[in-house]
Amino acid sequence: MPDVFVAGLDGQTRKKSIDILNANLxxxxxxxxxxxxxHWNLKGRGFIGVHELLDDVAARLRDGTDLLAERAVILGGFARGTQEVVADTAKMEPYPVEISDIKEHIEALKERFLYVGEAVRKGIDAASEAGDEDTADILTEVSRAIDKDAWFIGANAPA
Incomplete structure (x- = not known):
């Protein structure tokens, strides 16, 4: 592993945390x-509000992934966030690329937010079990943002 910028975590713990961080990245x-x-493809009643919301959500997700990537590097690893790595390792269900109905997008996003939220929570537990509470804390911060954005998106679903 490259340079390490933290004290108090052994190599095995750092490696485990780096793997957890990269999976969630x-x-x-x-x-x-x-x-x-x-954001690019939705159409329907309430379009502009959801369209603008999704830009904000994407920005918060980028902030979260930035935290995960930087923590992996701080621990002496590499952030693995290229399109090739993401395509090979992400387990989230592929997003449908030929839908436009706002309700369908909301449902598709809600399902994926729930999946990723669960994956992050498993990462929190695994980082804690490995003895890296700082990584667990970062994952908790990301989890809170995912939960909030899932709620924002889901609140747009028709009754």
């Missing part, structure tokens, strides 16, 4: 791209 990038896909 891939999911976060995939989710960001799904949000942008919806």
């Amino acid at each position: 891939a999911e976060g990038i995939a989710l960001t791209l799904a949000v942008k896909q919806a």
Whole structure:
């Protein structure tokens, strides 16, 4: 591993945390791209509000993935966030590219936010079990943002 910029974590713990961070980085990038896909293609009643919301959501997701990537590097690893790595490692269901109905986009996004939110929570538990509470804390911060944005998006679903 390259230079290490933290004290108190052994190599095995750092490697485990780096793996957890990179797995969640891939999911976060995939989710960001799904949000942008919806942003570009949705149509229907309430379009402008959801369109603008999704830009804000994508920005928050990018902030979260930035935290994950930087933590991986701080721990002495590499951030693995290229399109090739994301395509190979993200387990999130692929986003449909030929829908435009706002309700369909909201449902598709809601499903993916729930999936990624669950993956992040598993990462929190795994980082804690490995003894890296700082990584668990970063994942918790990301989890809170995902939950809030899932709520924002889901609140747009018709009754």
